[in-house]
Amino acid sequence: MRSEVREALIAKLTALADDEVILAHRNSEWVGHGPILEEDIALANIVQDELGHATLWYGLRQQLDGSDPDQLAFFRDANEYRCCELVELPKGDWAFTMLRQYLFDLYEALWLEAARHSTYQPLADAVQKIIREERFHLQHTQAWVERLGQGTEESNRRLQQALEMQWSYAQQLFVPIPGEELLVAEGIVPDLAPIKERWLEHSTRHLQAAGLKLPINPGYQPTSRAYHTEHLWSLLAEMQSTARWDAEAKVW
Amino acid sequence: MDTQWPRWEVFKQDTPHKPHQAVGSVHAVDPEHALLTARNVFARRPQAVSLWVARAEDVYAWTQEEILEGLATARADAGLGTACRYLVFRKTSHKRSMTFVDHVGEVEATSPEEALQQAQARFSDTTALAWWIVPADKVYQSDPSPETVESWFAPARDKTYKQQQYYATVGSHISKHKRGRGVEDEE
Amino acid sequence: MPIKYGVPSDPDYNERLREFEARIARGEKIEPGDWMPEEYRRQLIRMISQHAHSEVVGMLPEGAWITRAPTLKRKMILVAKVQDEAGHGQYLYHAAETLGISREAMLEALLSGKAKYSSIFNYPTLTWADIGTIGWLVDGAAIKNQTMLAACSYGPYSRAMVRICAEETFHHKQGKEMVLLYAKGTPKQRQMAQDAINRWWWPALMMMGPHDKDSPNTEILVRWGIKTKTNDQVRQEFINEHAPEILEAGLTIPDPELRYDEATGNWIHGPINWDEFWQVVGGNGPMNKERLEARRRAHAEGAWVREALEAYAAKKQKTAVAV
Ligand SMILES: [Fe+2]
Ligand SMILES: [Fe+2]
Ligand SMILES: [Fe+2]
Numbered sequence: 001m002r003s004e005v006r007e008a009l010i011a012k013l014t015a016l017a018d019d020e021v022i023l024a025h026r027n028s029e030w031v032g033h034g035p036i037l038e039e040d041i042a043l044a045n046i047v048q049d050e051l052g053h054a055t056l057w058y059g060l061r062q063q064l065d066g067s068d069p070d071q072l073a074f075f076r077d078a079n080e081y082r083c084c085e086l087v088e089l090p091k092g093d094w095a096f097t098m099l100r101q102y103l104f105d106l107y108e109a110l111w112l113e114a115a116r117h118s119t120y121q122p123l124a125d126a127v128q129k130i131i132r133e134e135r136f137h138l139q140h141t142q143a144w145v146e147r148l149g150q151g152t153e154e155s156n157r158r159l160q161q162a163l164e165m166q167w168s169y170a171q172q173l174f175v176p177i178p179g180e181e182l183l184v185a186e187g188i189v190p191d192l193a194p195i196k197e198r199w200l201e202h203s204t205r206h207l208q209a210a211g212l213k214l215p216i217n218p219g220y221q222p223t224s225r226a227y228h229t230e231h232l233w234s235l236l237a238e239m240q241s242t243a244r245w246d247a248e249a250k251v252w
Numbered sequence: 253m254d255t256q257w258p259r260w261e262v263f264k265q266d267t268p269h270k271p272h273q274a275v276g277s278v279h280a281v282d283p284e285h286a287l288l289t290a291r292n293v294f295a296r297r298p299q300a301v302s303l304w305v306a307r308a309e310d311v312y313a314w315t316q317e318e319i320l321e322g323l324a325t326a327r328a329d330a331g332l333g334t335a336c337r338y339l340v341f342r343k344t345s346h347k348r349s350m351t352f353v354d355h356v357g358e359v360e361a362t363s364p365e366e367a368l369q370q371a372q373a374r375f376s377d378t379t380a381l382a383w384w385i386v387p388a389d390k391v392y393q394s395d396p397s398p399e400t401v402e403s404w405f406a407p408a409r410d411k412t413y414k415q416q417q418y419y420a421t422v423g424s425h426i427s428k429h430k431r432g433r434g435v436e437d438e439e
Numbered sequence: 440m441p442i443k444y445g446v447p448s449d450p451d452y453n454e455r456l457r458e459f460e461a462r463i464a465r466g467e468k469i470e471p472g473d474w475m476p477e478e479y480r481r482q483l484i485r486m487i488s489q490h491a492h493s494e495v496v497g498m499l500p501e502g503a504w505i506t507r508a509p510t511l512k513r514k515m516i517l518v519a520k521v522q523d524e525a526g527h528g529q530y531l532y533h534a535a536e537t538l539g540i541s542r543e544a545m546l547e548a549l550l551s552g553k554a555k556y557s558s559i560f561n562y563p564t565l566t567w568a569d570i571g572t573i574g575w576l577v578d579g580a581a582i583k584n585q586t587m588l589a590a591c592s593y594g595p596y597s598r599a600m601v602r603i604c605a606e607e608t609f610h611h612k613q614g615k616e617m618v619l620l621y622a623k624g625t626p627k628q629r630q631m632a633q634d635a636i637n638r639w640w641w642p643a644l645m646m647m648g649p650h651d652k653d654s655p656n657t658e659i660l661v662r663w664g665i666k667t668k669t670n671d672q673v674r675q676e677f678i679n680e681h682a683p684e685i686l687e688a689g690l691t692i693p694d695p696e697l698r699y700d701e702a703t704g705n706w707i708h709g710p711i712n713w714d715e716f717w718q719v720v721g722g723n724g725p726m727n728k729e730r731l732e733a734r735r736r737a738h739a740e741g742a743w744v745r746e747a748l749e750a751y752a753a754k755k756q757k758t759a760v761a762v
Contacts, residue, residue, distance in 0.1 A: 031521050032502035035741025037529050038278055042292040044522035051515045070510045094744045135403040140288050151747025242567045243509040246627040252509035256542040277533045281752035315472040346468050350602040382470050414519040419612035
């Protein structure tokens with residue numbers, strides 16, 4: 001693999017993993033505090049899956065540059081993280097959490113579908129594993145969006161509010177990272193443009209069927225993954241507090 | 253008033269040739285939601301290939317004791333209506349187990365009580381300690397397509413970190429400290 | 440279905456009670472729908488719902504560390520464990536529901552402060568090592584109790600326990616693995632592990648409940664096959680397993696009187712501070728108020744969600760594929 005391609009792939013894998021880590025972290029804040037016991041169990045399930053996906057992506061990076069996944073997750077500062085801003089936003093209410101997970105799951109499922117035939121075999125193999133879980137997530141969060149959208153006036157209002165907030169943030173999922181075009185040219189990762197089209201089509205159809213109002217006035221749309229919300233710093237301060245507490249510790 | 257949503261009985265099938273078994277219940281609002289929830293609650297670990305759910309109120313249950321007391325027929329307001337299919341579940345052992353009744357087959361009858369009588373006649377190979385009779389059209393199943401089975405049930409096999417075998421190295425071992433507090437064994 | 444709960448004033452009570460006790464003696468399981476003394480049902484509802492509440496409240500002390508777990512693997516493990524505890528609460532509420540009490544009623548009793556749950560969860564988790572220690576000692580103590588209850592006479596409770604025990608073994612082992620690792624780790628890790636053992640040892644011993652002589656329910660529970668061992672027996676089993684293992688790990692146990700008794704093969708412990716136990720049971724533990732408040736908040740904030748789904752279901756006749 002040419003070194004520019006390798007560098008780009010490392011960056012892409014990092015972005016994929018960082019999204020999963022931060023989203024899982026936000027959702028994990030719910031565990032024990034969900035609206036009903038069954039949903040505590042369901043969300044904890046998604047959290048474990050997303051952490052598993054992060055581990056797989058970091059693992060692929062490790063094969064390329066030997067970096068340790070836990071070092072990456074627990075010893076990088078906010079400015080070194082490459083997650084999108086959508087996943088950093090505080091967990092909000094149940095509508096906010098379910099909608100974000102739905103928008104993300106739909107993107108992830110479509111991306112994985114397109115990445116199945118990656119020319120980079122380790123990535124194609126990881127996709128095969130992850131895609132199974134994402135199909136289930138999507139069924140689950142899709143069902144929630146439908147139910148909240150068509151539930152009560154209050155649930156519809158809360159979901160609409162979440163949508164107004166998240167819609168433009170979600171568009172960042174389809175902004176290529178620097179160097180991504182090299183990966184696309186080599187067939188290592190899929191082109192984001194057609195995925196975005198499918199995502200817009202699916203999500204618009206489903207959200208409207210759920211009784212939500214679209215389109216949303218485009219507001220701020222984050223573009224660079226080197227830039228973050230003001231929440232990431234404190235999220236990481238908490239997340240990394242144990243790992244960084246003992247400088248001598250080799251294993252946890 | 254608060255509600256915890258209606259209760260659904262859950263039946264899990266471990267492998268394709270085993271019967272569906274009653275494993276417990278979940279609270280959910282509709283069949284699709286109940287199935288999704290059942291998957292999260294009862295298939296966190298292997299094994300499963302299929303789930304059925306039915307509203308708790310659609311399950312007709314009798315224990316051996318109730319049948320001996322004639323309660324199953326006493327409640328028969330039957331004979332009316334057209335015949336429909338009923339799924340039959342049966343418990344046959346007092347042994348320790350995680351499951352209650354197993355699916356044994358189905359019968360056609362005009363009432364649950366009649367279905368029970370038929371079931372008793374048809375599935376008479378061994379003593380039944382309890383019966384569940386559920387109208388077939390009140391039972392909802394998880395999608396049997398290979399893609400869904402793979403998506404719902406296969407990933408649990410890879411989650412080895414929540415299986416105790418993963419921690420085999422920390423099994424109980426015979427202590428060297430039996431002799432007293434903090435005293436090393438010289439042997 | 441009509442559920443028959445016998446009371447001593449029933450004309451056939453004594454005869455039925457004899458049959459009922461004979462069934463238990465033969466190792467038969469009592470199933471929902473079977474005749475049972477009202478007192479058997481009452482004791483079961485009390486025990487099972489308390490047990491369910493304990494699982495649910497038990498999510499909180501450990502859940503607080505999910506966001507601070509030090510590795511991706513530990514975070515996954517902890518989420519899986521706390522998820523299991525929710526699952527256990529779920530299995531147990533189900534078992535209680537078979538006795539004709541609704542989950543709403545049980546939750547109402549918990550949130551109003553009427554119902555009890557295991558006092559162990561009214562202690563705070565102060566460091567990450569508490570997570571390992573809870574798995575090892577608290578789940579270890581719970582397993583002893585639950586293994587006994589897996590053999591209990593009421594079918595649904597027994598089945599819930601068999602399922603729970605299978606999962607608890609994972610909790611116990613992941614906790615033990617962690618503490619053993621830190622006991623051999625850096626000075627700070629060792630110190631943290633020791634500090635956690637020091638704080639959790641005594642509360643873990645109290646988990647089995649008061650001494651037999653102060654446990655008024657024990658006799659009837661044993662007679663009806665709900666419990667098959669006394670509190671002190673279960674406590675002794677727990678100490679016999681865990682004391683030597685903690686010492687073997689190079690850690691100490693905060694009980695200067697603890698000693699191994701050759702004659703009986705038991706580890707003999709010093710006096711338990713029952714004043715502390717009753718204080719915490721009585722609502723004055725360090726975390727009683729916070730735990731209950733967290734449950735109440737989650738319940739109240741979830742109300743609109745539960746309503747929304749009900750409203751949805753009422754509107755829709757969703758069709759799934761019938762078998
Ligand atoms: Fe994912
Ligand atoms: Fe538990
Ligand atoms: Fe546990």
